[in-house]
Amino acid sequence: DAGVTQSPTHLIKTRGQHVTLRCSPISGHKSVSWYQQVLGQGPQFIFQYYEKEERGRGNFPDRFSARQFPNYSSELNVNALLLGDSALYLCASSLTPFGTTPYEQYFGPGTRLTVT
């Protein structure tokens, strides 16, 4: 079975530009979460979507937005890119959203974003 897939693998953008990252969850998983992992740090939660609705949002500015499609794939959009947005962006899928037990998230390989 295919795991979580993300595209693109790597991306280089210039300050002020916009970027769209894509994620396809494991088949049958209805929840997608996005994380930002800055070099040398643990992943930081950005968003969670379940059944196309936002179920959680981390402490990130409004420049960050996301959506989930009817096939449960998801996009993360970042506007007005800053140098500090350079990071590995991880997508994770799960059968159920936060608040359920047991709960497991499965991560994709990530998209490496470099802002110059």
Place this chain on the structure above:
Amino acid sequence: GNSVTQMEGPVTLSEEAFLTINCTYTATGYPSLFWYVQYPGEGLQLLLKATKADDKGSNKGFEATYRKETTSFHLEKGSVQVSDSAVYFCALFFGNEKLTFGTGTRLTIIP
């Protein structure tokens, strides 16, 4: 809020050495606890988990026991291999809160 504190790295060991990576947590209740591993250039893989006190999670020779009295979930392996070189993240999940990660511990195994 919830938080995870991990042993700072990097940790360098010789092959077949015993490994311990410390992890302690702060949470208002009894969270589920996880260890994730990140190999170079890859995303995170779930290594093991425990959902209640005294549970022991195990996988690929790694073990961790959920200790509520010490709020700890230390990762151990009896004999490490070069292929275990990676970054290890301790994480917790509680209630409706997000998955919260520690800062990670980089492990290097020398042949």
